[in-house]
Amino acid sequence: MKLNKVVFPVAGLGSRFFPATKATPKEMLPIVDKPLIQYAVEEALDAGFTELIFVTAKSKTSIRDHFESKLNTELSNLTKEKKELLSKMNKIIPNGVSCKYVFQEEPLGLGHAILQAKQLINDEPFAVILADDLIDTKIGALKQMVDLYNDTNSSIISVQKVDKASSIQYGMVSIDEGSQNMMKLTDIIEKPLPENAPSNLGVVGRYIFCNKILKFLENISFGTGNEIQLTDGIKSMLIAHPVYAYEFEGTRYDCGDKLGFIKANIEYALKNKIFGDDLEDYLKNRLKI
Numbered sequence: 001m002k003l004n005k006v007v008f009p010v011a012g013l014g015s016r017f018f019p020a021t022k023a024t025p026k027e028m029l030p031i032v033d034k035p036l037i038q039y040a041v042e043e044a045l046d047a048g049f050t051e052l053i054f055v056t057a058k059s060k061t062s063i064r065d066h067f068e069s070k071l072n073t074e075l076s077n078l079t080k081e082k083k084e085l086l087s088k089m090n091k092i093i094p095n096g097v098s099c100k101y102v103f104q105e106e107p108l109g110l111g112h113a114i115l116q117a118k119q120l121i122n123d124e125p126f127a128v129i130l131a132d133d134l135i136d137t138k139i140g141a142l143k144q145m146v147d148l149y150n151d152t153n154s155s156i157i158s159v160q161k162v163d164k165a166s167s168i169q170y171g172m173v174s175i176d177e178g179s180q181n182m183m184k185l186t187d188i189i190e191k192p193l194p195e196n197a198p199s200n201l202g203v204v205g206r207y208i209f210c211n212k213i214l215k216f217l218e219n220i221s222f223g224t225g226n227e228i229q230l231t232d233g234i235k236s237m238l239i240a241h242p243v244y245a246y247e248f249e250g251t252r253y254d255c256g257d258k259l260g261f262i263k264a265n266i267e268y269a270l271k272n273k274i275f276g277d278d279l280e281d282y283l284k285n286r287l288k289i
Contacts, residue, residue: 001152003208005120006049006127006142008040009113011057011104016256025060026256027131032268036255037063038092040131045097047143049127052099053120055113064101067093109227111217123211125152128230130205134264137250141206144248148182149208154242157185157234158206160252164194170202171231173245181247185238190224190231201245203231204252213237 014026021029027037041052056063071086078086093099102116114128127142135141145156162170168191175183187198207230217233224231234243253267254260266283270276283289 001125003047003125003127003146003149004049005051005053005124006044006047006129007053007055007114007117007121008037008044008129008131009055009104009110010037010060010063010131011055011113012107014256017258017261025063027060028062028066029255029261031134031255031261031264032272035066036131036134038066039134040129041067041092043135043140043142044127044129045094046140047127047146049142050097051120052093052097053117053126054099054101055104055116056101057107058103064099067099109223109225110230111220111233112228114230115214115217115228118214121211121214125208125210128205128207128209132254132256133205134253134255135204135206135248135250136253136264136267137248139249141204141248141250142208145206145208145246148246151242153210153212154244155210155213155234155237156182156208156244156246158204158248159201159245160204160247161200162202164197164200167192167194167197167202171234172197172199173201173203174198175201175245181249183245183247185234185243185245187238188231188235190229201247204248206248210241212241 010025010027014021017026028035031039044052054063070090073083073086100120102120104113104116129142141158145158149156159173171188171190172192173185174187176186177183189198213233216236217228220228220232220236223229237243253264255264269279
């Protein structure tokens with residue numbers, strides 16, 4: 001079954017960025033001149049997804065506005081260049097792609113957020129993207145995974161090597177040997193202490209799931225942080241259905257973290273064709289390199 005649907009869980013409070021995110025969703029914070037959620041959507045579009053499902057909060061109207069509101073290109077004082085820019089902004093979502101929105105009334109965990117999209121997912125396999133995890137790569141991380149996906153009864157989660165001292169920030173996995181950076185998952189633990197981490201591979205916010213994950217999420221109890229943890233659903237599913245860990249190619253920035261967000265802005269700004277060289281000169285002078 002072809003992968004068409006992708007879920008974006010965007011209902012979180014963004015408390016690590018307070019006060020900036022008190023009224024502005026963290027997913028709308030910009031990396032240079034584009035909000036995080038747009039990078040995530042563009043990655044999904046590049047991977048061939050045509051049904052975008054946003055699990056959001058009722059207060060986060062700016063996410064929907066960003067993708068669906070239309071700018072007036074007929075204002076009399078617009079230059080030709082400005083009209084072209086506004087027209088481009090009106091076409092972020094291409095023809096043939098749908099956006100749907102469901103609400104998560106309380107931020108009760110990633111597993112709970114995905115369950116809110118159940119009726120829209122129906123009985124199909126689907127992907128999940130966490131916009132906080134910005135991955136800089138020539139071939140999008142999700143497209144890399146889609147290219148390897150060929151079994152509707154199996155699932156793929158993206159992983160990267162992390163310092164075990166940081167294990168309390170990740171779902172940590174244990175794996176069997178594999179090929180093409182694809183390894184069969186044997187266990188997964190949500191935010192373990194470093195001494196309890198089963199490996200140095202931590203889960204990053206890209207997933208492809210067989211539809212059966214929904215049943216397992218419905219039947220698990222509240223876990224770490226008194227939330228319905230996606231990690232616990234994956235762990236339960238491992239008993240009956242194969243899950244693979246994929247070590248993606250690319251550089252990941254944790255943009256839910258202030259330092260990670262700043263690093264991403266610097267790196268993406270340095271690649272900007274208009275002012276990247278000027279920024280590099282500034283940084284060299286500032287750091288006296």
